Amino acid sequence: MAYKDEKLNEEKVFKDPVHSYVHVRDRVIWDLIGTREFQRLRRIKQLGTSYLTFHGAEHSRFNHSLGVYEIVRRILENFAHRPNWNQEERLLCLSAALLHDLGHGPFSHSFEKVFNLDHENFTRAIILGDTEVNEILIKVSPDFPQKVADVINKTYKDKLVVSLISSQIDADRMDYLQRDAYFTGVSYGHFDMERILRVMRPYDDQVVVKETGMHAVEDYIMSRYQMYWQVYFHPVTRSAEVILTKILHRAKQLYRENYSFKIEPTPFLSFFNDDVSLEDYIRLDESVVMYYFQMWTEEEDSILSDLAYRFMNRKLFKYIEFNPNSQMSNLMELYQLFKEANLNPEYYLVVDSSSDLPYDFYRPGEEEERLPIHLLLPNGELNELSRQSEIVDAISGKIRTDHKLYFPKDLVEQLPANQKDKIMEILYKQK
Structure with a gap:
């Protein structure tokens, strides 16, 4: 039997708090899970610094990757005998779902910004490079690693396959919304995934949803909207990210x-x-980073030791709302006052901005990733979701942006009265 068709003697299962069980029967998937590069994801938190806000948010990229695989596995069970679906793509979809986050580094996006890295490039490098993952994929076929990389990179020829992993209603989002809600303890991210999976259909180059499932999809989109503003962009989490950075x-x-x-x-x-090599990147995980942060609390450099101590012991910066359009002169004045008070504003006065577009329909000339969610009508025609849903129409295409100014209030309060009062007046009394 060819390796790509090989099954385990008996099905393996992972007990999962979100999906109850993650089922593995394919030898290829089981072997990929056992690789060094995939096991590394156990040491990368799914939500970065959010554990400092929501103490349960200790789950990993490993948890999430298994969850995305399980959702895709279940979708493909429903697709198995439907028109428009090529069963030959099954193993490719499962592999791409499992490996889609393989290149995430410690504290993911914050880390990437500092060192000008892109986790998607490292995902591709791990899949195509001299790795245990590549050894397994190449046993399927010589071109299989490239196919998996193309699906994750959204350049694969079959856009239906891509849409399962990356679209406005995909397995990735469906897992992280529920998983992150579970581990943070909030109720926002829960929606009727069972219903959505039942009404998903393969259709030409994308997955569509039967019209009867519209309300479940509305719930999913509102869940995503709420999770971004209540969890992912939580100001305390962002304070921790500022200090980490x-x-x-x-x-x-x-x-x-x-x-x-x-x-x-x-x-x-x-x-x-x-000058980061693939091996350097794979070796660095959050346990290594946290060890050095702990050591840096004892460094001679007062800024490094203070920031590391704050991060390790959750002594975070405070924040105020900040409008960059009307308060830029205040920021410049604060910048000067911080310098005079010997508080280096490069490290102790930080504007952080967050923005999100919860749903959008495709607009010519803009990125293809915003391909809309389509409803499949009883007559076989498609209708774009926001044209049929007043709820989705109300938030469609609307970018929400939020700016905050972060600073160490405890250090400001220790300044001589004349310096402290000037700073506090600008921070808290300026409208």
Whole structure:
């Protein structure tokens, strides 16, 4: 029997708090889960710094990746004998679902911003490079690793396959909304996934939803909207991200100034030098980062040690609402006052912005990823979701943006009265 068709002697299951069980019968999937690169995802949190806001949010990219695989597996069971579906794509879909987050680094997006990295590039590099994952994929067929990479990169020729992993209603979102809601303890991310899976249909180059499932899809979109503003963009989480980012910036700056660290930050050196190999990237996980953060609390550099102490012990920055259009002069004045007070504004006065577009319909000339959700009508025609749903129409195409100014209130309050009062007046009394 060809490797791609090989089944395990008996089905393996992972007990899962969201899907009850994750079922694995394919030898290829079981072997991929056992690779070094996939097991590394156990050491990368799904929600980065959110555990400092929601103490249950300790779940990993490993949990989530298994969940996305399980959702796709269930979708494909429903698609198995339907028109428009090519059963030959089954293993490709399952592999891409499992591996879609393979390239995420420690604290994911915050880490990427500091070192100008892209996790999608590393996902591709792990799949195509000299790795255990690649060894397994290439046993399926010589071109299979490239196909998996293309699906994740949204360049694969069969757009229906891509849409299962990446669209406005895909397995990735359906898992992380429910999983993140479960582990943060909020109710916003729950929706009737069972109903959505039952009414999903393969249709030409995308997955569509039967009209009878419209209300379940509305619920899903509103869940996503609420989760972004109540969980993902929570101001306390963003405060932790600000400090995390500044720790890494400070360590990189000190390294470039030939500062002598008490413990050589060996795992970071290629990142500081902008010369990151695939092996360096795979070796660095959150347990390594947190070890160095703990060590940096005892560094001679007062900024690095203070920021590391704040992160490790949750002594976060406070924040105020900030309007960059009308308060820029205030920011400039605060910047100068912080410098005079010996509080380096590069590290202690930070504007952070978040924005989200909960749903949009496709507009010519804009990115293809915003392909809309289509409802399948009884007569076989398609109708774009926001044309039929007043709820979705109300938020469709509307970008919501939020700006906050973060600062160490405790340090400001320790300043001499004349400096403290000037700063506090601008921060809290300016309308």
